[in-house]
Amino acid sequence: xxxxxxxxxxxxxxxxxxxxxxxxxxxxxxxxxxxxxxxxxxxxxxxxxxxxxxxxxxxxxxxxxxxxxxxxxxxxxxxxxxxxxxxxxxxxxxxxxxxxxxxxxxxxxxxxxxxxxxxxxxxxxxxxxxxxxxxxxxxxxxxxxxxxxxxxxxxxxxxxxxxxxxxxxxxxxxxxxxxxxxxxxxxxxxxxxxxxxxxxxxxxxxxxxxxxxxxxxxxxxxxxxxxxxxxxxxxxxxxxxxxxxxxxxxxxxxxxxxxxxxxxxxxxxxxxxxxxxxxxxxxxxxxxxxxxxxxxxxxxxxxxxxxxxxxxxxxxx
Amino acid sequence: xxxxxxxxxxxxxxxxxxxxxxxxxxxxxxxxxxxxxxxxxxxxxxxxxxxxxxxxxxxxxxxxxxxxxxxxxxxxxxxxxxxxxxxxxxxxxxxxxxxxxxxxxxxxxxxxxxxxxxxxxxxxxxxxxxxxxxxxxxxxxxxxxxxxxxxxxxxxxxxxxxxxxxxxxxxxxxxxxxxxxxxxxxxxxxxxxxxxxxxxxxxxxxxxxxxxxxxxxxxxxxxxxxxxxxxxxxxxxxxxxxxxxxxxxxxxxxxxxxxxxxxxxxxxxxxxxx
Numbered sequence: 001x002x003x004x005x006x007x008x009x010x011x012x013x014x015x016x017x018x019x020x021x022x023x024x025x026x027x028x029x030x031x032x033x034x035x036x037x038x039x040x041x042x043x044x045x046x047x048x049x050x051x052x053x054x055x056x057x058x059x060x061x062x063x064x065x066x067x068x069x070x071x072x073x074x075x076x077x078x079x080x081x082x083x084x085x086x087x088x089x090x091x092x093x094x095x096x097x098x099x100x101x102x103x104x105x106x107x108x109x110x111x112x113x114x115x116x117x118x119x120x121x122x123x124x125x126x127x128x129x130x131x132x133x134x135x136x137x138x139x140x141x142x143x144x145x146x147x148x149x150x151x152x153x154x155x156x157x158x159x160x161x162x163x164x165x166x167x168x169x170x171x172x173x174x175x176x177x178x179x180x181x182x183x184x185x186x187x188x189x190x191x192x193x194x195x196x197x198x199x200x201x202x203x204x205x206x207x208x209x210x211x212x213x214x215x216x217x218x219x220x221x222x223x224x225x226x227x228x229x230x231x232x233x234x235x236x237x238x239x240x241x242x243x244x245x246x247x248x249x250x251x252x253x254x255x256x257x258x259x260x261x262x263x264x265x266x267x268x269x270x271x272x273x274x275x276x277x278x279x280x281x282x283x284x285x286x287x288x289x290x291x292x293x294x295x296x297x298x299x300x301x302x303x304x305x306x307x308x309x310x311x312x313x314x315x316x317x
Numbered sequence: 318x319x320x321x322x323x324x325x326x327x328x329x330x331x332x333x334x335x336x337x338x339x340x341x342x343x344x345x346x347x348x349x350x351x352x353x354x355x356x357x358x359x360x361x362x363x364x365x366x367x368x369x370x371x372x373x374x375x376x377x378x379x380x381x382x383x384x385x386x387x388x389x390x391x392x393x394x395x396x397x398x399x400x401x402x403x404x405x406x407x408x409x410x411x412x413x414x415x416x417x418x419x420x421x422x423x424x425x426x427x428x429x430x431x432x433x434x435x436x437x438x439x440x441x442x443x444x445x446x447x448x449x450x451x452x453x454x455x456x457x458x459x460x461x462x463x464x465x466x467x468x469x470x471x472x473x474x475x476x477x478x479x480x481x482x483x484x485x486x487x488x489x490x491x492x493x494x495x496x497x498x499x500x501x502x503x504x505x506x507x508x509x510x511x512x513x514x515x516x517x518x519x520x521x522x523x524x525x526x527x528x529x530x531x532x533x534x535x536x537x538x539x540x541x542x543x544x545x546x547x548x549x550x551x552x553x554x555x556x557x558x559x560x561x562x563x564x565x566x567x568x569x570x571x572x573x574x575x576x577x578x579x580x581x582x583x584x585x586x587x588x589x590x591x
Contacts, residue, residue, distance in 0.1 A: 020417065026494050027416030033403035034426065037463020041441060042429060048440030059446070108334065111327040121577065122335045125342070128573040128580075130523040132541040133562040136548060137345050140555050148344055151361050180341060187580070236431055243525040247545060250552065273435050278530055283439055290435045297433055 053288035058281045070288035082264050083272035091238035094175045099230055102185030109186060110193045127184035135247035138177045139164060164248055167265035174244055185230055192226040224312040235300050239293060242270040269293060349559035356555050376560040385543035392454050393521040399461025400468055400517045405506055407464045408472030409498055430466045456531045468513045475509040512579040515572060540565055
């Protein structure tokens with residue numbers, strides 16, 4: 001180090017030593033790509049959309065100030081409630097189911113058996129398939145007449161739903177598809193599972209605890225921080241479901257001229273927002289939707305973090 | 318008896334799940350090789366009478382597939398370059414340079430990871446429109462040069478685990494921070510940078526909403542948007558649709574097989590999120 005102690009002790013007007021200031025400049029310089037991007041493409045658009053949400057704007061004529069009118073309209077808009085309901089269904093039913101299956105697969109992948117690496121590859125594989133391609137595949141697998149699932153159901157003599165054509169079955173179809181991709185979450189759980197000390201399980205086994213007990217009393221608490229993380233990311237992800245819906249619904253509009261498949265059963269929050277902005281060119285209205293989305297996501301994250309103290313254990317390391 | 322069950326049961330369970338997970342792939346590829354008549358058969362056969370490779374040729378000529386692929390790869394490459402330039406710089410700043418404010422930066426980086434893209438989407442579209450960037454690859458690539466939060470996080474975690482002795486020694490020898498970064502840190506970061514490049518490629522490759530919003534001219538389309546329009550035009554020709562989907566999935570599957578250890582690494586990095 002080339003800095004003398006004298007220079008270190010002499011505090012300049014700013015209260016920072018020469019060395020400290022040097023490091024601040026350096027740190028800012030290295031972080032500058034992110035800082036510039038953050039200001040230009042996050043902060044500015046963030047407040048920009050807040051402003052736009054208080055205007056009427058179609059891209060062609062300048063924004064017209066309308067105050068809270070967009071928000072009032074949203075609260076009276078059937079499509080908003082429809083999309084919110086569909087999204088909540090995915091967030092609070094599909095996300096927990098997918099997480100549970102991911103955890104189950106992770107536990108299986110932690111078995112000490114021969115060839116486990118092949119299984120890991122197989123379970124993760126569906127998650128590397130682009131959503132557009134896997135959604136097309138599932139549209140075919142769930143085809144009411146010639147799809148694999150219905151042919152199997154018919155062979156077994158069971159009733160065969162119309163899946164993506166029946167509004168009652170569109171969301172379950174989507175759940176099936178996301179379960180196929182649950183290997184991605186499983187891999188994150190697996191990494192955490194391998195960090196759980198073996199002694200815990202050995203001690204429990206000595207005490208005669210069965211598999212079920214060990215799972216709930218050791219595995220789940222040990223993984224709870226990562227469960228919380230995946231839960232938050234999953235819920236936020238549910239509010240941004242777009243591509244799956246667009247492809248599964250065929251990108252077509254229904255009788256009422258809206259995206260989202262039969263009876264708008266696949267009209268999710270992000271799909272509705274996209275439609276208002278880029279199909280109907282209601283930029284102000286869509287900005288208001290975006291801000292409501294932001295507040296919902298913030299609330300969900302806040303509530304989860306606040307209540308997590310009751311079930312998340314941070315082991316002392 | 319109980320012991321034997323304990324040995325066999327895990328295999329049976331794993332095998333069962335593996336078959337369930339693999340079967341859609343089999344179905345995808347087999348459908349892509351069937352005749353239109355075979356597809357409508359009941360009960361269905363898994364394998365076609367003869368492999369009809371011409372489905373692929375027909376699917377590829379039905380849409381400008383090569384062009385879509387080229388467009389997609391260009392966007393992927395520019396994004397990789399952007400992320401490899403920016404993300405390690407920022408990660409270095411917040412993990413190796415002892416400056417006041419680096420924790421604030423880190424907190425904001427993590428916080429932006431949960432910020433829904435929709436909140437910025439509309440003003441960004443307006444900015445890009447005013448800049449005349451709609452229908453170019455700019456809106457889909459410029460962001461990479463500012464560093465994605467996930468990559469900054471990943472590289473920071475990696476750097477925190479790297480001993481500082483080497484860079485301290487270089488500093489005593491009078492090396493500048495930039496020199497240390499280029500000569501010492503970048504080589505150490507190589508495996509983590511491979512993970513960044515890989516994910517950057519995958520994200521750009523699978524992106525659908527970005528190209529859907531920004532690329533109106535069909536000559537500029539990426540593979541995702543191209544395939545979606547193919548679905549709209551040839552929705553009932555399942556054998557061709559599955560052939561096109563298979564081709565689209567192949568680059569991802571190849572990347573996965575060759576870069577498996579890097580995928581696994583991101584899994585372990587995320588467990589650091591406590």
